[in-house]
Amino acid sequence: MAYYTRRLDLRSDPAHTFFLWGPRQSGKSTLIAEQFPDAPRIDLLRPDVYRRYLQTPELLIEEQKLGNHRFVVVDEIQRVPELLDAVHWLIENRGVAFALCGSSARKVRRGHANLLGGRGIRHELHGLSAIEIGDGVDIVRMLNHGYLPTIYDADDPRPLLDAYVSQYLQEEVAAEGLSRRLPAYADFLGVAALSDGSPVSYTSIARETGVASQTVRSYFGILEDTLLGRFVPAYRRRPKRRTIAAPKFYFADVGIVNFLARRGSIEPGSELFGYAFENWVFHELCCFNAYEHRYADIAYWRLSSGIEVDFIVNHIDCAIEAKATRRVRPDHLKGLRELSVDHPEAKNRIIVSLDTHDRKTNDGIEILHYKTFLNRLWSGSLF
Numbered sequence: 001m002a003y004y005t006r007r008l009d010l011r012s013d014p015a016h017t018f019f020l021w022g023p024r025q026s027g028k029s030t031l032i033a034e035q036f037p038d039a040p041r042i043d044l045l046r047p048d049v050y051r052r053y054l055q056t057p058e059l060l061i062e063e064q065k066l067g068n069h070r071f072v073v074v075d076e077i078q079r080v081p082e083l084l085d086a087v088h089w090l091i092e093n094r095g096v097a098f099a100l101c102g103s104s105a106r107k108v109r110r111g112h113a114n115l116l117g118g119r120g121i122r123h124e125l126h127g128l129s130a131i132e133i134g135d136g137v138d139i140v141r142m143l144n145h146g147y148l149p150t151i152y153d154a155d156d157p158r159p160l161l162d163a164y165v166s167q168y169l170q171e172e173v174a175a176e177g178l179s180r181r182l183p184a185y186a187d188f189l190g191v192a193a194l195s196d197g198s199p200v201s202y203t204s205i206a207r208e209t210g211v212a213s214q215t216v217r218s219y220f221g222i223l224e225d226t227l228l229g230r231f232v233p234a235y236r237r238r239p240k241r242r243t244i245a246a247p248k249f250y251f252a253d254v255g256i257v258n259f260l261a262r263r264g265s266i267e268p269g270s271e272l273f274g275y276a277f278e279n280w281v282f283h284e285l286c287c288f289n290a291y292e293h294r295y296a297d298i299a300y301w302r303l304s305s306g307i308e309v310d311f312i313v314n315h316i317d318c319a320i321e322a323k324a325t326r327r328v329r330p331d332h333l334k335g336l337r338e339l340s341v342d343h344p345e346a347k348n349r350i351i352v353s354l355d356t357h358d359r360k361t362n363d364g365i366e367i368l369h370y371k372t373f374l375n376r377l378w379s380g381s382l383f
Helices: 028-035 049-057 059-067 083-094 106-110 139-145 149-153 158-175 179-194 202-209 213-225 256-259 271-291 332-342 370-378
Strands: 017-020 041-043 069-074 099-100 121-124 229-232 248-251 298-302 308-313 317-321 349-353 365-369
Touching: 017 028, 028 099, 028 256, 041 049, 049 179, 069 370, 083 099, 099 149, 139 256, 139 271, 139 365, 149 158, 149 298, 158 179, 158 256, 179 213, 179 248, 179 256, 202 213, 213 229, 213 248, 229 298, 248 256, 248 271, 256 271, 271 298, 271 308, 271 365, 271 370, 308 332, 317 332, 332 349, 349 370, 365 370
Parallel strands: 017 099, 017 121, 041 069, 069 099, 317 349, 349 365
Antiparallel strands: 229 248, 298 308, 308 317
């Protein structure tokens, strides 16, 4: 596998405990090993280690008294959330700092586990950003393979994506006690993938999957908590015209979307490539927001007529439309122009595209090639 320098730096305060959340295979363990090579590691994926701490969580305190370590890594902390009581005690009484890695906050939160009283900083690692891949990034490959490092590098992503989804269903769904509903949840994943980046209609998805709309809500909650996707709310501040209120939902990895939705190979110029490109732009916004600690709110704006802008950052610090076209036409600018009618304060309006001719329209809309957008984003000039 190729080597990638990740943009998330966890070493700013090595004396402070932090949580590192991220989807499976996003590279959490690799990042921790690179940035803290000498730290002892407790790997709860190992069956023997898992059983030992599950049976006797207080062993952690006894072992740290003996080893006198000042910084300890605990991998897959969600598997034994009871360990967090021992972690808390060691922070308070021994001054030990921890890196607590996990791929699902669901069991921790639902079990009312000790979240350390705010003593743990929260970090999130996403799949690869195009800026981490560098100048050699292949956007077509990225939109077909997805952002998870091992799968991005694979010659054929399909077997690995199949294994990824199967493991997710077997382990995460079984952990939720949903084994009897496994077929329904698997059907839900396929339908949800087909609506990636669209306003969510629980009743429509319930009708297609044959389960109650409340069950669909809970299924989306599982996707959120297992870090496989997130909602984007509608921007509704001071609306002058009727706007859509339903949130959108984006999967965290477009390769998983492609596999679940049975898209096959997607090529530039196709409608499916456009959907994947929009997912990628959102992914880059999330990466920058998390790694640069901007804490920005990201929403979308859509009139009831269907005219929309894909992403609104904060209170229109930036408005971004993703268009996977090599030639941006006036009709592609309609959403951003309608936005400025209702919100004249929207000054920083951008089209991200495959168009290689960066330019600005007479009314101030910037048309940027996706690599220009990347450089502008990661230089901090957008928000």
